[in-house]
Amino acid sequence: MKRNTFSLILDTALFLFSTKGFGYTSMSDIASSLSITKAALYKHFASKEEILLGVMEMMDREDRIRAEEMAVPALLPEEGGDYGKVDLESFRDYALSQFSYWTEDKRAREYRHFLSIERFNDEKCRRKWDENFVQGPMDYTKQVLLYHFPSDGEDRAFRLWSAMFLSYALSDGGEDGKKTKERLKRTIDEILEVKNGISKS
Secondary structure, three states: OOHHHHHHHHHHHHHHHHHHOHHHOOHHHHHHHHOOOHHHHHOOOOOHHHHHHHHHHHHHHHHHHHHHHOOOOOOOHHHOOOHHHOOHHHHHHHHHHHHHHHHHOHHHHHHHHHHHHHOOOOHHHHHHHHHHHOHHHHHHHHHHHHHHOOOOHHHHHHHHHHHHHHHHHHHHOOOOHHHHHHHHHHHHHHHHOEEOOEEOO
């Protein structure tokens, strides 16, 4: 399958999943939105469950690439990720870029909205929601901050992701994105003790 065809199917399905709901989206709906026959769609995917797995793999891949581009670990410590090499300013920039990505990028925004609803209906979606927006980023941040703040790195991680999660909600509620991001930056700078681009740790 050509990569552009593969991506087009996944993006189309994701849009439908995020607007109609996974349970209310059929293979016929996806095929119709793509202006192809259902038989043609089945040549690429055996079911909408298989398409959903493809969407999840695509988003996981994008997340790893983004981490690598921002020079922060894409791997867990037990997988070889070196969290001690992450300076606080770079981590702040990464956190803010994640906020922008999950609120401004069309694909990422649709995926976040999709998981936020479907986590109540599907165990795979619940695990992905937790991995991407709850325990996953909390554990990731904790590993970084414990290196810089051994005594209270976990508490700082909790404060940071509480602010991040509230900022997602404010953005979804229609608050100006620039205002939300500026306030989030000030909050993260305070938590990480980053002043004028210089970490005090």
